Amino acid sequence: MNIVDTDAMFEKLFIIAEGGSNHNGSLERAKEMIWAAKECGADAIKFQNFTLDTLFAPPYYEKTLGIKDSSWQEEINQITLKHYWIPQLKDEADKAGIMFFSTPFSIEAVEQLQKYVPFYKVASGDITYFQLLEKIGKTGKGIFLSTGGSKIEEIDLAVNLLKKFDLPFICLLHCIMLYPPPVEAMNMNFIHTLQERYGLPVGFSDHTLGIESSILAVGMGAKVFEKHFTLDKSLPGADHKNSMNPEEFKKYTIELRNAEKMLGNKERIISKRESKERIYARRGAYALREIKCGEKINEKNIIFLRPALGIKADKYYSLLGKRVKRNIRKGEPVFPEDIEDK
Known part of the structure; x- marks a missing residue:
């Protein structure tokens, strides 16, 4: 030894x-x-x-x-x-x-x-x-x-x-x-x-x-x-x-x-367990009221709530003014595929 x-x-x-x-x-x-x-x-x-x-x-x-x-x-x-x-x-x-x-x-x-x-x-x-x-x-x-x-x-x-x-x-x-x-x-x-x-x-x-x-x-x-x-x-x-x-x-x-x-170390490391918590702790877009197909997204028809199932809250500014491609009922999450590309 x-x-x-x-x-x-x-x-x-x-x-x-x-x-x-x-x-x-x-x-x-x-x-x-x-x-x-x-x-x-x-x-x-x-x-x-x-x-x-x-x-x-x-x-x-x-x-x-x-x-x-x-x-x-x-x-x-x-x-x-x-x-x-x-x-x-x-x-x-x-x-x-x-x-x-x-x-x-x-x-x-x-x-x-x-x-x-x-x-x-x-x-x-x-x-x-x-x-x-x-x-x-x-x-x-x-x-x-x-x-x-x-x-x-x-x-x-x-x-x-x-x-x-x-x-x-x-x-x-x-x-x-x-x-x-x-x-x-x-x-x-x-x-x-x-x-x-x-x-x-x-x-x-x-x-x-x-x-x-x-x-x-x-x-x-x-x-x-x-x-x-x-x-x-x-x-x-x-x-x-x-x-x-x-x-x-x-x-x-x-x-x-x-x-x-x-x-730990000096890098910011997010563990697998912490990544799962992000879904529940972060916010996603939900319809604050019914949103008709073709209607533009604005601050009065969406709200960001937990869990972050749809479009994430950090996309708020890029989401404003975009049109939806389907009727979205009140309380439903808003997903990226619901939004027109233009």
């Missing part, structure tokens, strides 16, 4: 179930999440690959954030996705029929994942970690790049760096780096800025608790959607309560794909 038609990837919505570290350190739970994500209609399941010593400088992290004890370090160790899980998760995803990939938070993680993922995701916090971007670029694989908390100049630098590599795609994800973000922080119009400024595929990493912002993003042309996913919102861990459970995620995918269908 590593062979991916990336040219076709963005022709329809691509929905990612962000499993993150919601496996809580359980390989079996991670596998269960893979099957649940597939059942919910996701195109891909994504996890995160980090370790305490490749992501944090613990003493300074605690000092900067005002953390009073070091128990969080053990929690990080507990939820770390073990590198030897990777081939097993890939195999499980292949069995389930869903794509598997991950967010590497270190150079080592990029290398560990390389054989098993078709593309990578870079978290918002690492958009300025150029060493990581370069390492991913050298793999030649596509990249989803989150832009949460980023200045436009930082996005410019990251995109310019990645463009040096012949990657199948660079997809920018609009994201607000809050969990969850308030409505007034969403700035959804930035999706248009990303589309216009870079000419790259654009998606939306949605940290809100609902689906409204994602539905809006579909209408704005976003092609990729990432939403945090858990089997159980009551499990211990900071991310579970901000994630969707399977029931919620299934509704999410259904609503997004329905919104995509609603978009």
